Amino acid sequence: MRRQGECGSGHIGAVFGIAVFLGFLLVATQVLVHLSATSNVTAAAFDAARRAAADGGGGCASAPARARSTLGSYGARPDVAVSCSVEGDAIRVTVRGPSPAGGLARPFVRLTSAETIERSATVHREVR
Numbered sequence: 001m002r003r004q005g006e007c008g009s010g011h012i013g014a015v016f017g018i019a020v021f022l023g024f025l026l027v028a029t030q031v032l033v034h035l036s037a038t039s040n041v042t043a044a045a046f047d048a049a050r051r052a053a054a055d056g057g058g059g060c061a062s063a064p065a066r067a068r069s070t071l072g073s074y075g076a077r078p079d080v081a082v083s084c085s086v087e088g089d090a091i092r093v094t095v096r097g098p099s100p101a102g103g104l105a106r107p108f109v110r111l112t113s114a115e116t117i118e119r120s121a122t123v124h125r126e127v128r
Contacts, residue, residue: 034101034114037074041095044070046121049093052084053123060084063093074100087122094120 048067052059064082068075075082080097096118 030101031114034099034117037100038117038119040071040074041097041117042119042121044075045093045095045119046123048082048084049091049121049123052091052093053125059091059125060086063091067093067095071095090122090124092120092122094118 044067047070048063051066052063055062063084067082068080071080074080074097077097080095082096083094085092085094096116099114099117101114
């Protein structure tokens, strides 16, 4: 004999379980988006620094444009800053911009201080 008070209680637990699972899936997806963007920014900064170091004296002039070009639409955003500096015999390219991760997981992104991406690459100039 079934009790009338417990009828449908399995459905409520299932709904909450699915909601928690989807929440974890959302957070995991946003973490992967942030990690992918960080990897791309690091690669673009290193590539621009390497090419600027190989160009010799005038390499820093074209490095920000190269980094922005490598980053595609992310590099074209006005809130992405690309700078190049000469430090002795080395060239340093720095890329700083907001993380593309966000949406519904924006509070979690703020909590983990993953709101911005800043990566620098330093390469020594080639002597010919």
